[in-house]
Amino acid sequence: xxxxxxxxxxxxxxxxxxxxxxxxxxxxxxxxxxxxxxxxxxxxxxxxxxxxxxxxxxxxxxxxxxxxxxxxxxxxxxxxxxxxxxxxxxxxxxxxxxxxxxxxxxxxxxxxxxxxxxxxxxxxxxxxxxxx
Amino acid sequence: xxxxxxxxxxxxxxxxxxxxxxxxxxxxxxxxxxxxxxxxxxxxxxxxxxxxxxxxxxxxxxxxxxxxxxxxxxxxxxxxxxxxxxxxxxxxxxxxxxxxxxxxxxxxxxxxxxxxxxxxxxxxxxxxxxxxxxxxxxxxxxxxxxxxxxxxxxxxxxxxxxxxxxxxxxxxxxxxxxxxxxxxxxxxxxxxxxxxxxxxxxxxxxxxxxxxxxxxxxxxxxxxxxxxxxxxxxxxxxxxxxxxxxxxxxxxxxxxxxxxxxxxxxxxxxxxxxxxxxxxxxxxxxxxxxxxxxxxxxxxxxxxxxxxxxxxxxxxxxxxxxxxxxxxxxxxxxxxxxxxxxxxxxxxxxxxxxxxxxxxxxxxxxxxxxxxxxxxxxxxxxxxxxxxxxxxxxxxxxxxxxxxxxxxxxxxxxxxxxxxxxxxxxxxxxxxxxxxxxxxxxxxxxxxxxxxxxxxx
Numbered sequence: 336x337x338x339x340x341x342x343x344x345x346x347x348x349x350x351x352x353x354x355x356x357x358x359x360x361x362x363x364x365x366x367x368x369x370x371x372x373x374x375x376x377x378x379x380x381x382x383x384x385x386x387x388x389x390x391x392x393x394x395x396x397x398x399x400x401x402x403x404x405x406x407x408x409x410x411x412x413x414x415x416x417x418x419x420x421x422x423x424x425x426x427x428x429x430x431x432x433x434x435x436x437x438x439x440x441x442x443x444x445x446x447x448x449x450x451x452x453x454x455x456x457x458x459x460x461x462x463x464x465x466x467x
Numbered sequence: 468x469x470x471x472x473x474x475x476x477x478x479x480x481x482x483x484x485x486x487x488x489x490x491x492x493x494x495x496x497x498x499x500x501x502x503x504x505x506x507x508x509x510x511x512x513x514x515x516x517x518x519x520x521x522x523x524x525x526x527x528x529x530x531x532x533x534x535x536x537x538x539x540x541x542x543x544x545x546x547x548x549x550x551x552x553x554x555x556x557x558x559x560x561x562x563x564x565x566x567x568x569x570x571x572x573x574x575x576x577x578x579x580x581x582x583x584x585x586x587x588x589x590x591x592x593x594x595x596x597x598x599x600x601x602x603x604x605x606x607x608x609x610x611x612x613x614x615x616x617x618x619x620x621x622x623x624x625x626x627x628x629x630x631x632x633x634x635x636x637x638x639x640x641x642x643x644x645x646x647x648x649x650x651x652x653x654x655x656x657x658x659x660x661x662x663x664x665x666x667x668x669x670x671x672x673x674x675x676x677x678x679x680x681x682x683x684x685x686x687x688x689x690x691x692x693x694x695x696x697x698x699x700x701x702x703x704x705x706x707x708x709x710x711x712x713x714x715x716x717x718x719x720x721x722x723x724x725x726x727x728x729x730x731x732x733x734x735x736x737x738x739x740x741x742x743x744x745x746x747x748x749x750x751x752x753x754x755x756x757x758x759x760x761x762x763x764x765x766x767x768x769x770x771x772x773x774x775x776x777x778x779x780x781x782x783x784x785x786x787x788x789x790x791x792x793x794x795x796x797x798x799x800x801x802x803x804x805x806x807x808x809x810x811x812x813x814x815x816x817x818x819x820x821x822x823x824x825x826x827x828x829x830x831x832x833x834x835x836x837x838x839x840x841x842x843x844x845x846x847x848x849x850x851x852x853x854x855x856x857x858x859x860x861x862x863x864x865x866x867x868x869x870x871x872x873x874x875x876x877x878x879x880x881x882x883x884x885x886x887x888x889x890x891x892x893x894x895x896x897x898x899x900x901x902x903x904x905x906x907x908x909x910x911x912x913x914x915x916x917x918x919x920x921x922x923x924x
Contacts, residue, residue, distance in 0.1 A: 390760060
């Protein structure tokens with residue numbers, strides 16, 4: 336089975352995080368295949384648009400950031416830090432996905448790698464976060 | 468063996484690409500290309516960003532990747548479009564044929580690119596950086612800079628660093644005059660941001676006279692953390708299972724069903740997050756600071772998900788169930804009320820509706836946004852208040868001090884330049900520190916440009 340490439344893992348993680356925030360993102364039931372790291376989503380080209388296009392508003396951006404951090408335990412601290420992971424309502428989502436992908440690549444370059452090409456990474460004991 | 472493989476590939480290039488030397492390559496169709504080569508993390512790929520939508524990824528046989536300056540031909544194992552963006556092409560490479568140590572750039576050639584409109588069937592060529600473990604931080608810095616620039620150019624009212632809106636204000640009594648609102652927000656650390664906001668009008672009854680500057684620490688709790696962790700664990704188990712027993716389709720289907728149930732449950736939730744803020748701020752009478760207070764503000768906020776109402780409508784809300792403002796007056800126009808202590812309880816909320824029809828071509832209006840915002844402060848202790856008769860903050864106020872705001876944006880039409888329409892805003896109530904009785908309509912034309920969805924009013 337080929338490893339999952341960082342840009343694809345970043346895209347899937349962002350799409351799931353977006354679906355957790357807004358009904359404007361629809362993941363087709365049963366379409367998420369972790370082994371292929373792929374799913375069917377509407378709108379199909381959502382990462383080329385911005386967050387406001389998906390009817391996300393300002394007071395939801397912190398929740399989106401936290402949910403994305405939950406989906407990326409290897410780089411959760413970087414995502415929670417606004418300076419290393421800037422986001423704004425009307426920035427193109429692909430820019431954030433590119434940033435996410437670069438952070439995953441940097442995590443893959445460490446010795447030993449913090450990330451080794453999983454689509455979604457499992458919980459580690461230190462992932463126990465104080466969230467409700 | 469490796470030499471044989473490379474020779475074979477080079478041979479195949481000249482067979483497959485006879486036009487290389489006779490056709491001028493198109494380079495404008497590709498806006499970015501780079502190669503990532505990080506064997507420890509199983510990352511060996513090229514990412515290409517094209518200028519238009521692709522109908523599908525070109526076949527591996529239609530792609531050639533060459534590491535430069537050694538001219539090492541790298542094997543293409545598969546190609547795909549990134550999910551969610553059909554302008555991003557991912558090309559997986561054979562990890563057994565790495566670039567040479569001195570290679571710094573990559574050249575990617577396509578014999579055709581199957582764009583959704585006007586597919587290109589002549590040679591397309593692009594070059595870009597090679598990122599390995601030794602220089603991957605430069606890619607991180609580049610992407611971070613791109614994101615920072617995108618945030619800096621962000622112009623949506625609530626999130627942009629600086630927003631200044633000017634519109635006509637019509638008080639319930641009297642003539643229409645000018646109205647100004649400025650909000651500045653800047654994150655200074657992972658959990659803290661500084662903010663400044665001004666609400667000021669030259670019309671008496673439309674003037675909240677509010678100026679705030681402060682530092683806020685924010686803690687975010689999400690209601691979906693456990694579900695997201697469950698999805699991660701199920702997906703990781705499914706990946707492992709698929710790698711060990713790729714033929715066990717029944718288990719794979721079962722795993723996908725379990726993940727689908729969890730993903731669906733995300734949509735059932737109403738609440739998204741709980742925000743706890745702790746902020747210190749100076750609030751003053753804009754623009755003269757005749758009344759100035761130092762305030763410690765501790766509000767709780769519950770933020771909802773964006774829920775759908777049918778196919779074309781959406782709604783979301785935010786509730787402030789409780790908040791406390793404690794502080795001390797620093798300056799007052801009332802000689803009998805100087806350096807007094809301040810204690811307020813507040814609650815409130817915000818409700819937003821969005822009508823965004825799917826058929827944008829034929830829809831009228833193109834989009835409607837309606838928002839209601841309200842907050843009620845209960846003043847435990849006397850505070851100075853603006854007196855309309857003396858025209859100064861010499862009055863005394865106590866008890867309930869509500870503030871309501873309604874905002875309606877209607878986009879009537881659209882062109883290639885963007886959407887246009889009008890905005891109506893109704894404000895009513897009082898805001899600290901002067902608690903001036905405010906009642907006004909503001910109205911104005913609105914234009915939302917198509918390039919970056921920035922809003923100009």
